Amino acid sequence: MLKNLAIGLSVIIVVTAGAGWWFYEHLNGNIHSVSLDGKGGTEKADAFGRTPINILVMGSDGRTSEADCKLGGGCSKTGVQTGSNADVEMVLHISADRSNATVMSIPRDTMTKVPACQDSESNQSTSGYYGQINSALQYGPACQVATVHQLTGIPIDHFVKLDFSGVVKMSDAIGGVSVCVSDDVYDTYSHLKLSKGSHTLKGDAALEFVRSRHGFGDGSDLGRTTTQHIFLSSMIRKFKSAGTLTDPTAVYGLADAATKALTVDDGLGTVKKLISLASDVNKVPTKRMTFTTMQTAADPGNKDRVVVGPGAKTLFATIAHDQSLTTGSGKKSAAASATAKPTAPAVPASRIAVTVENGTAVTGRASDIAATLTDQGFSSATTTANAPSPSATTTLTYGTGEKDEAQTVAKTLGLASSHLKQGTGAALTLVIGSDWPSGTSFPGGSSSPAPADTQAAVGGAHASTADQSKTCAKVSPYKTVTIDGVSMTPSQAYAAARGTPDSDA
Template structure:
């Protein structure tokens, strides 16, 4: 794609040059007498055919004036391009990530993947967002926000594939100690709903997701309600379809069965709808959001979208106004480079998935990390593709991959570990316990071992081998360090062979085994961005209320015929 700022200058320069008058070569009949015969005598001074000093001086003046005009035009158009570039940079709001997201590992060729946390904020921090999101009638403009949409965008080191993993907002997780550098809000850390971490700044949300998944997070991108509206308008609308009539009385999305092109507020209503699709929970919403984003990606990649200067300007202006990013993405140049990386990946190799969940034993309205999620996390962290080069799902490639899936059969959130310090080094048990909680493990406790230990061991009770394997994998412990005991608990004794760090010394650094797609995407509602005919499935349950009566979204649509559709 040509640089949009260079184009106008180049076009103007070429246009002006075609108008520069050249010195004409005299035709035979221009200088001769009537009848067309050339004269053999000198022409008198000032005659039409004269090429004396006066005519030459006028030509030079014309060329000089034209050159000056061209110079001014080049300076003006270049200045406009520079103004536009500075204008876009000035739109961007960026904040520091403070190193909260971990560090990427380079592949054998020195290339590194990119992991970006994409957040959709529910903040009503302006009158515009209050109007779009509602809920401000009694509170007015609010402060703070939650990350109601959280997606980890992974772009492989070789830029051949990408994965987008949604984390439901209802997931319970440990939020680490955080302080927002802009608002001053701080927390010593707590166990709560994962989306609440954004109240302590984007860096805190990044740290929380990194702690839950173990995936390094390099950057973040945050949009609010008005940002979604601006972006959907800038691309000229996004094409989606629904498999039945739907009226979500909460997000106000109202669409008839079939295909629709959504812009502005209608697009916002679609991506916000959690009662219109699936079972009325956040899980159904993530799937419809994947359908929307897949369509948007196809629109970006379609012919003409990124080659039309007007479209590029609108898109660039909208994007830079709509986004809050970390300072690693805080310039137009960096955002363009990121867009280029995404554009390299074919649509059939962009996989969308939703983190597997299980009901929270303490609250039926909340979820915890479920079976298979650890395998999905490991697949992303290890830079493994969820599709083959042809775009088809890859199969289980080795016994090692199968063993990984087996080890992940017990969710980390359901595993409690007692960590005992047998090294004599103060704080070793706390370091390992923090590493475990950072990877989403449940209750951990620390103590001193009854006696010094030269070797690290993980003892597990009857029927707890799979749980022990999950712990061992998280810490890099070899199978030889596991042993069965008599109780029901898992007890890790840190020996003098592990004097520092949170990963066991000598843990394998070999390339990870090929991903077991069946384990990684099992119950993850996986799809690829090329699936243009996929329709969002309208909820068959009574998930909405109309005039105080519970209804299915299709029933509500039929009962609200007088209300215009969202895309009307």
């Protein structure tokens, strides 16, 4: 009897283990991963050896399958297409101590420099150009990561890419996402049609909501980012709810949908690594997850495009320097973070321009250091040049009355006071010597960048936290949609289209 019981238990263990192995291999087989080739930079560990995580989350507009053609439209003449744009771009930052997170949206209409890239899968390449930021994805995910890294100065460790059908699969797998709209809305472009109030969106309705540009805010991509934050906040709250994570069927469905829906970098290319990432996100309380949108200004050359606006570099710096935008209670941080030094620099970095000269035999040293300074909020008037002659020692020369400015630069770069000297000119000149052949912090120095002003970082950034469950997406009051050639507001369109079923009907 005992022998038979032992045999039976052995069979059950073997079968269960086999099923678990099959399940693990099945999920791993779903994942499509791509190498970043180091194009996103590298995070620095904190004093305790802990490292932040920065992930570029991309929503692709590609119609690269029949399913995406059906969901996104636009394939009636072209058929299934090749290539795609990153119409959704969010930098997800998880702090080194996993106590807080920031999600920063970058509007797809932002104009910037795209670096030289080659897609490892399609071999499509570019020598670099000035254009719309979302277009970099045409040269592969690594190119999109490199473009965002170049724009923001934020090291990007990983990426996650989702297409139209992926949004549908994910929303279905968790049983829908709860959202609220401030008024009746009908976006005749994305086809989102909802009555005023709360709704649970699945499948196509979820995709219509996150794609809607004309239904909310000012009817542009800027309004859409805020709506997407509402959607993601709700999804995160549901992920973290006990009902989702303790239901084996729900967990399997979510894991299966996620691994089928996502393209990731090699660093996230296994189920084990994705589970570890999910665990890191789960450690952060919703009240300490801040959603923001990069501040923008109108592009002088094109009214339909935007450029990086005032405050954006400060927002970039808070992320790059692992500063939280919330306190432990979930409220917005004070002007200086909890990790800030008790004394702030006497002269704001934004008012300091530096001439950086390369006195080494290493090409690009001046550009590297100048980019570090501007990324950390120094004046865009900072320039580069070759030093008149090679220099063995790095020196920072300042004019009369400019010692405070020089000390601010030195503190940022980790230069000791012995590298500073007063000159006769009226500008700050930093000569990079052969004692500093690489890196952006002086070797052996104590570089501790001045903390960014977190109040300025969220100014105009439409900041919110993931615990704000009662926030409704504000329907656009402008005539952003049309029916039969007649312009009207999304609410007027809802009333005029009574015969069209609601998205969640």
